[in-house]
Amino acid sequence: MSILIRDVQVEGEITQVYIEGNRIAEIGKRREADVVIDGRGKVALPGFVNLHTHSAMTLFRGWADDLDLSTWLETRIWPAEAKLTPDDVYWGAKLAGLEMIKSGITTFNDMYFHMDQVAKATRELGLRAFLAEGIIDLNDPERAVKQIRTAEEMNRRIEGMKVDRITPVFGPHAIYTVSRDSLLRIRELADKRGSLIHLHLSETKREVDDCLVETGMRPVKYLDSLGFLAKDVIAAHGCWLDPSEIEILAHTGAKVAHCPVSNMKLATGAAIPYDALREAGVVMGLGTDGPASSNRLDMFEAMKFAALLQKFATGDPKVLPAPEVFELASLGGAKALGIDAGVIGVDRLADLILIDPRRPELAPRHSDVSNWVYSAHGSVVDTTICDGAVLMRNGRVKGESEILERASQVAQDLVTRE
Amino acid sequence: MSILIRDVQVEGEITQVYIEGNRIAEIGKRREADVVIDGRGKVALPGFVNLHTHSAMTLFRGWADDLDLSTWLETRIWPAEAKLTPDDVYWGAKLAGLEMIKSGITTFNDMYFHMDQVAKATRELGLRAFLAEGIIDLNDPERAVKQIRTAEEMNRRIEGMKVDRITPVFGPHAIYTVSRDSLLRIRELADKRGSLIHLHLSETKREVDDCLVETGMRPVKYLDSLGFLAKDVIAAHGCWLDPSEIEILAHTGAKVAHCPVSNMKLATGAAIPYDALREAGVVMGLGTDGPASSNRLDMFEAMKFAALLQKFATGDPKVLPAPEVFELASLGGAKALGIDAGVIGVDRLADLILIDPRRPELAPRHSDVSNWVYSAHGSVVDTTICDGAVLMRNGRVKGESEILERASQVAQDLVTRE
Structure with missing residues (x-):
């Protein structure tokens, strides 16, 4: 299984991130991949x-x-x-x-x-x-x-x-x-x-x-x-x-x-x-x-x-x-x-996220890192990849509404249970 | 100009909020209105x-x-x-x-x-x-x-x-x-x-x-x-x-x-x-x-x-x-x-927002007010009404991308200006 994130910003540069298995295999070259994610306008950060x-x-x-x-x-x-x-x-x-x-x-x-x-x-x-x-x-x-x-x-x-x-x-x-x-x-x-x-x-x-x-x-x-x-x-x-x-x-x-x-x-x-x-x-x-x-x-x-x-x-x-x-x-x-994660680099685990910075609270972009720390909240995340698998894309996770419903029921039952 | 927010939760009850001009004119009865907003599943709070x-x-x-x-x-x-x-x-x-x-x-x-x-x-x-x-x-x-x-x-x-x-x-x-x-x-x-x-x-x-x-x-x-x-x-x-x-x-x-x-x-x-x-x-x-x-x-x-x-x-x-x-x-x-706002009530200014609580961070709903204060961020807001006018609906504001673009340009220019 391979993923290419095309034309995405990594540490200030627009580049290509190629994932093979659960690792980042290459950064910089556009390659054929099973899944291609359009990263234009987006920023990749470590998960x-x-x-x-x-x-x-x-x-x-x-x-x-x-x-x-x-x-x-x-x-x-x-x-x-x-x-x-x-x-x-x-x-x-x-x-x-x-x-x-x-x-x-x-x-x-x-x-x-x-x-x-x-x-x-x-x-x-x-x-x-x-x-x-x-x-x-x-x-x-x-x-x-x-x-x-x-x-x-x-x-x-x-x-x-x-x-x-x-x-x-x-x-x-x-x-x-x-x-x-x-x-x-x-x-x-x-x-x-x-x-x-x-x-x-x-x-x-x-x-x-x-x-x-x-x-x-x-x-x-x-x-x-x-x-x-x-x-x-x-x-x-x-x-x-x-x-x-x-x-x-x-x-x-x-x-x-x-x-x-x-x-x-x-x-x-x-x-x-x-x-x-x-x-x-x-x-x-x-x-x-x-x-x-x-x-x-x-x-x-x-x-x-x-x-x-x-x-x-x-x-x-x-x-x-x-x-x-x-x-x-x-x-x-x-x-x-003790895991090979926390930065985006070749041979690191493919644990990363994409952010769409086109939101009022992330403008202007004088300093991206200041914006991530002082202005962003979790809702800025568009795509989440862990261990080389896409867990969220365009803000949607599979099975979301069932989880919300079941967990809410269980929580209500738990606190009222005799 | 009148707005009806249908079947929306206000202080724990599902009700109807009817706005006429820039005030909340009635709460409780479903009435004809120029604009009807479906409030099902949503919660109305004061702006x-x-x-x-x-x-x-x-x-x-x-x-x-x-x-x-x-x-x-x-x-x-x-x-x-x-x-x-x-x-x-x-x-x-x-x-x-x-x-x-x-x-x-x-x-x-x-x-x-x-x-x-x-x-x-x-x-x-x-x-x-x-x-x-x-x-x-x-x-x-x-x-x-x-x-x-x-x-x-x-x-x-x-x-x-x-x-x-x-x-x-x-x-x-x-x-x-x-x-x-x-x-x-x-x-x-x-x-x-x-x-x-x-x-x-x-x-x-x-x-x-x-x-x-x-x-x-x-x-x-x-x-x-x-x-x-x-x-x-x-x-x-x-x-x-x-x-x-x-x-x-x-x-x-x-x-x-x-x-x-x-x-x-x-x-x-x-x-x-x-x-x-x-x-x-x-x-x-x-x-x-x-x-x-x-x-x-x-x-x-x-x-x-x-x-x-x-x-x-x-x-x-x-x-x-x-x-x-x-x-x-x-x-x-x-x-x-000294303004008649800050609560949702009859004769108050029609300054209010709708939240969609179907999000993981707002589940379960043991206490809505705890969720608003300790779990919510601005991104939970779906609709914003001020002075009887709808400023945002479904999270979209008119002219958003032009504002982002122009304000970002101006900000960049300002800090590099001689």
């Missing part, structure tokens, strides 16, 4: 990498906003999640995938429950995904055994699907929900299986304070003392990192997923120390977080929030300029996950 | 009121981002503005108007130069506008005379157009750019003409500090000592208001336009004290600010930024919940400007 989300939580979008974290979790989310069925998660993930395709995301790094269902939805939709069954043992050894067994079983099922673009990952939820023993066990399993590890880290001040009380160490130091941190760890949030922790992240090679929208909406109280992380050489990407807390799966929105939050929190409008935030959302995430 | 912008600055969108304020003004914006022609402003305002119509804004409160051109563009596009020629005298008495004369002349020209939906306003830029004598003179003129006054107030800490040094008073106290503040004053920003100033705003009846996106992007360092202003009974609305500093003229985006900035800055996720921020963006702005 975005959503480095932290809980995609199936689309089911809870708008259902419990403007609450404090404990009310939100204890009276709304946890009771509803206790009733989640595999079918719910399947439709929630389908809705999320549809939204991601429509807003130009080609890869997502996900943590939730019933992840075999997310894998099934992702296989059907054509996205690239890293999927972690969330592990929460609440210091209960019996629960720990069960949770790790479930996670291993899910990972086996996902591997059994033999879809290259879908990769199982270990997902210990956070240091305050997963015991020391389980963290050690997960580290061991990840080494054995060669899997990534995806967790929440240093999101709230309470997490840091509690960790200090219980272990005498800050969260990153605590994890490092267990030998947990390494190049294969992706830590979401990192709002409350101190300089010594940034140093540890840098030398262990752990990655950070910044989620500005949920940090602001849930009032985590501190912005990620972006410049210090960058100077230390920590690989960072950008995430939307789950739609129950951030509402949207739109990396354009996440880019604008990331840039503006840094400027506001530091008092310096020069921090996190547009080209850097665009890189976070694309190449940064790809590096964190 | 948004953009309470503070510099619309023609679309010309500078993306041209000078990520700079500190003094570099931005002194090396980029001011030198370029010195070359602005009336024709530039006309096309900049056309582009802005197009963007506002497409994202559901029906009224805007604008301050810039060559405002007769903005009036001309607004008349052609069909929007409702309050237009202020910016007055900046830099304490130079000669300049003051000229600037006030120009403003008066512009206001006369705008009044001379005799378009009810376009209203001239006085626009003293700010206390640090306009002398005491000019402020007094403008107060006098506004009383005589019955005009509103639109200015920037308490945007940065430097403004407060300088005012304390020069007058011994904080900005609001200083203005009040001149007898300047009254019900007809709309003050943009208000980031650095202290409790005594909030008290003065409340008892004088002055209004506040909150601009969260530009406050964050320019790193003003403090968020508006929203809850204190609300408790004091100060009328507030929401503004996008100009597209040179906020990039977008999209009130959906401004709503999400407003809510999230309050939560982040106060540490309380319950502050500024979705229904309140929606009211800021609609009824709040309408009250500030």
